[in-house]
Amino acid sequence: xxxxxxxxxxxxxxxxxxxxxxxxxxxxxxxxxxxxxxxxxxxxxxxxxxxxxxxxxxxxxxxxxxxxxxxxxxxxxxxxxxxxxxxxxxxxxxxxxxxxxxxxxxxxxxxxxxxxxxxxxxxxxxxxxxxxxxxxxxxxxxxxxxxxxxxxxxxxxxxxxxxxxxxxxxxxxxxxxxxxxxxxxxxxxxxxxxxxxxxxxxxxxxxxxxxxxxxxxxxxxxxxxxxxxxxxxxxxxxxxxxxxxxxxxxxxxxxxxxxxxxxxxxxxxxxxxxxxxxxxxxxxxxxxxxxxxxxxxxxxxxxxxxxxxxxxxxxxxxxxxxxxxxxxxxxxxxxxxxxxxxxxxxxxxxxxxxxxxxxxxxxxxxxxxxxxxxxxxxxxxxxxxxxxxxxxxxxxxxxxxxxxxxxxxxxxxxxxxxxxxxxxxxxxxxxxxxxxxxxxxxxxxxxxxxxxxxxxxxxxxxxxxxxxxxxxxxxxxxxxxxxxxxxxxxxxxxxxxxxxxxxxxxxxxxxxxxxxxxxxxxx
Numbered sequence: 001x002x003x004x005x006x007x008x009x010x011x012x013x014x015x016x017x018x019x020x021x022x023x024x025x026x027x028x029x030x031x032x033x034x035x036x037x038x039x040x041x042x043x044x045x046x047x048x049x050x051x052x053x054x055x056x057x058x059x060x061x062x063x064x065x066x067x068x069x070x071x072x073x074x075x076x077x078x079x080x081x082x083x084x085x086x087x088x089x090x091x092x093x094x095x096x097x098x099x100x101x102x103x104x105x106x107x108x109x110x111x112x113x114x115x116x117x118x119x120x121x122x123x124x125x126x127x128x129x130x131x132x133x134x135x136x137x138x139x140x141x142x143x144x145x146x147x148x149x150x151x152x153x154x155x156x157x158x159x160x161x162x163x164x165x166x167x168x169x170x171x172x173x174x175x176x177x178x179x180x181x182x183x184x185x186x187x188x189x190x191x192x193x194x195x196x197x198x199x200x201x202x203x204x205x206x207x208x209x210x211x212x213x214x215x216x217x218x219x220x221x222x223x224x225x226x227x228x229x230x231x232x233x234x235x236x237x238x239x240x241x242x243x244x245x246x247x248x249x250x251x252x253x254x255x256x257x258x259x260x261x262x263x264x265x266x267x268x269x270x271x272x273x274x275x276x277x278x279x280x281x282x283x284x285x286x287x288x289x290x291x292x293x294x295x296x297x298x299x300x301x302x303x304x305x306x307x308x309x310x311x312x313x314x315x316x317x318x319x320x321x322x323x324x325x326x327x328x329x330x331x332x333x334x335x336x337x338x339x340x341x342x343x344x345x346x347x348x349x350x351x352x353x354x355x356x357x358x359x360x361x362x363x364x365x366x367x368x369x370x371x372x373x374x375x376x377x378x379x380x381x382x383x384x385x386x387x388x389x390x391x392x393x394x395x396x397x398x399x400x401x402x403x404x405x406x407x408x409x410x411x412x413x414x415x416x417x418x419x420x421x422x423x424x425x426x427x428x429x430x431x432x433x434x435x436x437x438x439x440x441x442x443x444x445x446x447x448x449x450x451x452x453x454x455x456x457x458x459x460x461x462x463x464x465x466x467x468x469x470x471x472x473x474x475x476x477x478x479x480x481x482x483x484x485x486x487x488x489x490x491x492x493x494x495x496x497x498x499x500x501x502x503x504x505x506x507x508x509x510x511x512x513x514x515x516x517x518x519x520x521x522x523x
Contacts (some may be wrong), residue, residue: 037058082129219246289419310364329384428474449474
């Protein structure tokens, strides 16, 4: 559809229906992540996962997704974005079935890895299709806004739906909840989405993606092994090999004419500073959120639905805060907004620490809401700085990095910081239970708080109470330690933001598009 009043073709009914079809996978990808956090205590019992297998179940998705995201975008350019989108959606449905009916931890971890791979196909395909279908700038902005809002909507729906499903069905039902949306997208997608590929698209850089994936997996496996078994030869070798593959990845990016990751972007302050902040916040607060969800259910004794609803205020505040920040960014410097947001995050985490000592659920809810709201300036202003500071030919790579940073940050955080939390819990539990608790039961309870809850169900009431009380105290100590460490790091992040970005004016008072030409002054 075209109109003489517009410089660009105007999207019609078919395009808006297509947007709705693409928003379905967006919603169920967001919902899946939060439903997993709700279901994890039930999954542990269902597949018999120990503390470290629980971490793999949680973080393998983000590791695979983050490692393949950019390459999948290039693959969509080459084979067609609609085709890759439909392949990704179909694969997501198959992976959901594998995860739902997993009979052991290995099968579930494999299903989660496949979910990450297929999500990496869906996300860039969707973004590319939106740019194609909505060429009018105003409509494109509305379309991207709707697409982004569906992440929050999906997260809230995931918390509510997951809580209801877990109250009435087995843990695998949270994965099956995605299947109806998959079927709708597969039926309607070919009818309303355009075929489109880039004529000059280069070959996807699979070697770089596989190098980065192998480096991260080996390093994460090694760190987990060290935290569990000490400085044994095998985990140390894995860390060394992962570091070597990481160095090879960096070398490859330096010599390629079209690298998967343009290292030159990291010399630009307005790009590197927000990205580093996003990564650190994802690493640390992502782990706190992971532990907080377990705390709600296994220490506070909330039902899955109650635990999910406890996070809903924070998610809503986060979504409402973004447009407000967009308005404030035209009057206040980015450094002040982003640093102020991090101060809110710190305040929220301090409330979590206090709540751990008092047992007040309301403080945990308020703490999460504060830190969610505090993250809005970093996302809204930081994304604008990153894309605006990059040269035009690198804008696509710059725009993809926040998603990559968030996914890898969450995954690495749960893997590394989560492993430290598990080790701290294990140390707190070691030798703390009375001799009346059977040795095998005590050892199992020391693996994780979910295992402790399972063990307590098979003990006499008096011993069960002792196990649950000690496990709750040990887990709370771990949560407080991770939250406290996060506070210390974020204090440094606030100083970094102010130091590196204090000279950047409010958005709109300087033409960001001209900054690429004077990048040397911004490095």
